[in-house]
Amino acid sequence: MPENTVGEDTHRITTTVNGVTQESVVDSRLSLADFLRHRLRLTGTHVGCEHGVCGACTVHLDGAAVRSCLMFAVQADGHTVDTVEGLANGDELSPLQESFARHHALQCGFCTSGFLMSAAEALREGPVDTPERAREVLSGNLCRCTGYAGLVSAVVEASDGGEGRG
Amino acid sequence: MIGVAVPRREDRRLLTGAGTYLDDLDLPGCYEAAFLRSPHASARVLAMDTTAAKALPGVIGVWTGRDLADLVKPIPPKVTNPKLYDVPRYPLPPEYARFVGEPLAVVVATSRHIAEDALELIDVDYEVLPAIASTGAALAPDAPSVHDEVPGNVAVHLTQTAGDPETALATAPHRLRERFVVARGGGHSMETRGIAASVDRATGEIVVWPCTQSPHYTRNLIAYFCDVTEDEVRVVVPRDNGGGFGPKAQFHGEDAVVPYLARLLGHPVKWIEDRSENFVATMMERTQVHDVEVGFDDDGRLLVVKNVFQHDQGAYCAGLQVPTITLSTLPGQYRIPNIHTELIACYTNMVPTSSVRGAGRPQAVVAMERMMDRIAEHLGADPAQVRRVNLVQADQFPYQVGLTFRDGSPLTYDSGDFPALHEAVLDRFDYAGERDRQRAALAEGRLVGIGLGAYVEGCGLGPYEGARLRLRRDGTVLVTLAATPLGQGYETVYAQIAADGLGLDMRHITVATGDTASIPFGQGSFASRTTVTAGSATLQAARRLRERILDVAEVLLKTSAANLCFVDDRVCVVGEPDHGLTLTEIAQVANIGKHGITLPPGVNPGLETTSYFAPERAAYASGMHAATVEVDPETGQIRILRYVIGHDCGTVINPMLVDGQVLGGFAHGIGNALYEEPHYDAAGQPQTTSYLDYALPSAVEVPPVELVHLYTPSPLNPLGVKGAGEGGTIPVPATVANAVEDALRPFGARITSLPLTPAKIVAALTAG
Ligand code: FES
Numbered sequence: 001m002p003e004n005t006v007g008e009d010t011h012r013i014t015t016t017v018n019g020v021t022q023e024s025v026v027d028s029r030l031s032l033a034d035f036l037r038h039r040l041r042l043t044g045t046h047v048g049c050e051h052g053v054c055g056a057c058t059v060h061l062d063g064a065a066v067r068s069c070l071m072f073a074v075q076a077d078g079h080t081v082d083t084v085e086g087l088a089n090g091d092e093l094s095p096l097q098e099s100f101a102r103h104h105a106l107q108c109g110f111c112t113s114g115f116l117m118s119a120a121e122a123l124r125e126g127p128v129d130t131p132e133r134a135r136e137v138l139s140g141n142l143c144r145c146t147g148y149a150g151l152v153s154a155v156v157e158a159s160d161g162g163e164g165r166g
Numbered sequence: 167m168i169g170v171a172v173p174r175r176e177d178r179r180l181l182t183g184a185g186t187y188l189d190d191l192d193l194p195g196c197y198e199a200a201f202l203r204s205p206h207a208s209a210r211v212l213a214m215d216t217t218a219a220k221a222l223p224g225v226i227g228v229w230t231g232r233d234l235a236d237l238v239k240p241i242p243p244k245v246t247n248p249k250l251y252d253v254p255r256y257p258l259p260p261e262y263a264r265f266v267g268e269p270l271a272v273v274v275a276t277s278r279h280i281a282e283d284a285l286e287l288i289d290v291d292y293e294v295l296p297a298i299a300s301t302g303a304a305l306a307p308d309a310p311s312v313h314d315e316v317p318g319n320v321a322v323h324l325t326q327t328a329g330d331p332e333t334a335l336a337t338a339p340h341r342l343r344e345r346f347v348v349a350r351g352g353g354h355s356m357e358t359r360g361i362a363a364s365v366d367r368a369t370g371e372i373v374v375w376p377c378t379q380s381p382h383y384t385r386n387l388i389a390y391f392c393d394v395t396e397d398e399v400r401v402v403v404p405r406d407n408g409g410g411f412g413p414k415a416q417f418h419g420e421d422a423v424v425p426y427l428a429r430l431l432g433h434p435v436k437w438i439e440d441r442s443e444n445f446v447a448t449m450m451e452r453t454q455v456h457d458v459e460v461g462f463d464d465d466g467r468l469l470v471v472k473n474v475f476q477h478d479q480g481a482y483c484a485g486l487q488v489p490t491i492t493l494s495t496l497p498g499q500y501r502i503p504n505i506h507t508e509l510i511a512c513y514t515n516m517v518p519t520s521s522v523r524g525a526g527r528p529q530a531v532v533a534m535e536r537m538m539d540r541i542a543e544h545l546g547a548d549p550a551q552v553r554r555v556n557l558v559q560a561d562q563f564p565y566q567v568g569l570t571f572r573d574g575s576p577l578t579y580d581s582g583d584f585p586a587l588h589e590a591v592l593d594r595f596d597y598a599g600e601r602d603r604q605r606a607a608l609a610e611g612r613l614v615g616i617g618l619g620a621y622v623e624g625c626g627l628g629p630y631e632g633a634r635l636r637l638r639r640d641g642t643v644l645v646t647l648a649a650t651p652l653g654q655g656y657e658t659v660y661a662q663i664a665a666d667g668l669g670l671d672m673r674h675i676t677v678a679t680g681d682t683a684s685i686p687f688g689q690g691s692f693a694s695r696t697t698v699t700a701g702s703a704t705l706q707a708a709r710r711l712r713e714r715i716l717d718v719a720e721v722l723l724k725t726s727a728a729n730l731c732f733v734d735d736r737v738c739v740v741g742e743p744d745h746g747l748t749l750t751e752i753a754q755v756a757n758i759g760k761h762g763i764t765l766p767p768g769v770n771p772g773l774e775t776t777s778y779f780a781p782e783r784a785a786y787a788s789g790m791h792a793a794t795v796e797v798d799p800e801t802g803q804i805r806i807l808r809y810v811i812g813h814d815c816g817t818v819i820n821p822m823l824v825d826g827q828v829l830g831g832f833a834h835g836i837g838n839a840l841y842e843e844p845h846y847d848a849a850g851q852p853q854t855t856s857y858l859d860y861a862l863p864s865a866v867e868v869p870p871v872e873l874v875h876l877y878t879p880s881p882l883n884p885l886g887v888k889g890a891g892e893g894g895t896i897p898v899p900a901t902v903a904n905a906v907e908d909a910l911r912p913f914g915a916r917i918t919s920l921p922l923t924p925a926k927i928v929a930a931l932t933a934g
């Protein structure tokens with residue numbers, strides 16, 4: 001079926017993704033992750049498990065961190081979605097992104113977008129200024145490469161640096 | 167630049183969502199494949215009806231193993247042995263399924279959704295056969311055969327000895343024995359496996375994009391299955407690869423089927439493994455059962471060790487690398503005059519096993535290091551002291567262990583300083599103070615224990631790895647590697663090495679990886695081998711390219727090479743910075759040239775160098791870990807209070823990245839020690855098929871670590887490097903288990919099975 005015709009099992013949706021309004025026609029069963037990745041070609045959001053545990057697919061829906069593998073694209077109709085591609089300010093990395101690089105918080109990078117989106121939300125809600133608190137904040141995401149030490153110090157440093165401004 | 171914590175070049179794209187992994191490639195109109203997998207651990211396919219699946223709109227085709235006769239060729243085991251009782255492993259077996267998850271048919275459709283819908287429409291008639299789901303079941307008398315042609319289910323039985331272990335055991339003043347069961351778990355790279363393929367009509371090449379650790383190995387096997395030369399297959403690994411950890415260094419059936427169908431259809435096809443497939447169909451390491459016996463004197467000096475272990479090979483032998491590594495890792499850092507190490511590898515009806523970070527070593531270290539603590543307990547001695555009296559001394563290198571390596575050469579440690587490492591770790595750990603604190607805690611009724619674990623790791627294995635350097639038209643140097651990265655930061659590390667070899671700033675150096683068309687031979691990134699092999703090749707090729715650039719400059723500047731140096735991107739006469747040529751100018755003359763114009767006399771064209779480095783034998787990294795844990799006797803919960811890692815991987819190229827490797831490996835070891843277990847029921851049904859059942863450690867489970875480094879360079883390569891990728895994992899299960907048993911010592915409780923789940927702790931306390 002052509003991508004823009006609404007039929008049985010398809011829906012017309014309007015989303016605002018990283019500030020850009022998108023009109024799309026989607027299958028009922030298309031996940032939000034697949035919609036972002038394969039339809040909008042925003043491939044920075046990754047899919048590691050498709051069952052809501054690894055957190056690689058984390059994006060913000062109206063500002064709140066959600067697992068895009070557990071949502072259908074139609075559920076994002078009328079909502080704002082922000083992905084890792086929208087974190088930097090043009091060429092300038094956000095303090096959280098800078099801090100990730102400085103603390104070697106990433107290796108293969110597959111989990112990174114999800115960690116950034118989870119941590120960005122947590123930092124917006126309040127300070128994450130101790131390693132213990134950082135570990136809690138990060139515990140909803142899985143990383144097989146880093147052993148988490150760099151992630152923990154990156155988030156604590158970003159919190160000290162006032163990342164909370166959002 | 168060697169030794170500098172240079173920030174990674176890869177990070178920016180990965181932090182902005184601009185990385186390119188396999189499933190991010192733009193392959194317009196690409197078909198997608200989905201595999202029908204056996205629901206039974208052992209079954210015969212009596213009939214398969216694909217009519218309805220083929221009729222579904224959007225389905226391009228459905229093929230069973232019987233439809234693809236070309237693919238009924240065995241995938242050869244990676245490492246073999248003349249005594250191996252091999253059975254063919256087919257990409258898509260035509261008749262028998264030997265494990266749950268084995269692919270039996272494939273659907274290609276215009277989308278993955280449709281391909282999966284079609285799977286549901288395939289009708290299969292199975293004759294279910296009895297299954298084997300443990301080494302114990304495989305070796306039981308009258309056990310059913312996993313393969314009819316292998317009675318008794320033994321794939322290979324190998325023994326190695328040094329000295330006279332039987333006499334030594336018979337005469338040793340003290341003897342102890344124990345059985346340890348070690349589960350190892352899977353690789354669990356966050357990006358699953360996957361492969362895409364297409365035919366390039368311009369060249370006729372089959373172009374394949376796999377997320378593999380071994381591009382050339384994959385290319386060679388695809389050429390074998392498609393019955394073409396290796397030049398007709400081009401493997402391009404996307405430049406970002408979401409972790410490997412072993413399984414991606416193997417060749418799975420899907421890796422043959424997808425390129426074969428892309429060629430058959432003349433159309434791009436891709437398959438991205440989903441996580442539920444990863445849990446059942448991706449190779450893993452699994453349980454080994456070790457029966458170990460030691461003989462020692464009153465000082466705890468080891469006289470003999472005998473270890474007989476069962477290894478679960480899975481349904482087929484994908485290679486004997488893991489159990490043969492276990493065989494030779496047993497003696498570790500200790501001088502042991504008499505050794506008996508014996509492997510019984512069995513076929514079972516579970517997914518085949520192969521290397522996972524650590525690859526057979528963690529199990530050997532459990533057998534050896536757990537016995538070191540038992541010796542101390544038996545003698546009422548301090549476990550650190552018992553280790554001390556047995557360590558190979560710094561002046562004993564090269565040290566011959568008395569066993570043979572898997573290539574048949576005498577097992578030899580090239581370098582290290584185990585006593586210094588040992589003392590450095592105990593110092594940092596404040597061992598005596600930690601023992602005082604343990605006593606104080608015990609007096610308060612808290613169960614606190616201390617564990618140590620030492621290991622060696624043979625790294626940088628052969629046969630070889632290559633690097634090719636070329637001066638480009640813009641005056642930059644391109645380093646092309648055959649090995650492909652999985653997050654280790656090759657674009658940074660190899661630019662550092664090349665910078666030192668060339669004497670040129672890193673700014674002018676770029677690193678490319680993963681394309682078999684750019685460099686013809688290679689092995690891959692596994693076994694903590696790449697810095698040793700590809701690193702040395704890069705250094706050699708860089709040194710040679712420097713000479714070649716200077717040879718050209720010498721002619722053009724009318725001086726001798728000895729008078730020349732690099733200043734930024736210029737070659738200048740020493741002391742005369744204005745008298746020189748830029749690398750762009752040199753490239754213009756020697757590499758680009760002018761059509762029809764003769765080169766200046768004496769200029770050798772083509773500033774490009776290729777070097778392959780073949781290590782003489784393995785370079786041995788070593789390490790020691792120390793941990794303090796507290797056990798909650800009510801819940802069986804284990805809390806790690808302190809953890810110190812001492813690590814010696816020789817020369818360090820980039821300390822930040824090496825620390826990252828060690829810490830990442832450590833987290834994997836914590837998973838193996840406390841959480842991860844791929845569980846199968848007695849019928850061979852996998853019971854852990856999601857991250858809800860299979861616990862991968864998160865940031866709250868992995869404790870902070872203190873690192874201690876020692877640097878004893880390897881004499882076996884020009885960089886002096888050893889491997890760093892797996893050492894962090896290897897001794898963690900042994901160290902944590904030693905600490906836990908130490909904590910439970912007031913009750914005399916024994917913990918002999920890993921992972922150390924709360925249920926096992928509570929059971930041990932109840933039994934004690
Ligand atoms: S892919 Fe969504 S949580 Fe893992």
Ligand code: FES
Pocket residue numbers: 105106107108109110111112142143144145146356408409653
């Ligand atoms: S960096 Fe590879 S999974 Fe986190």
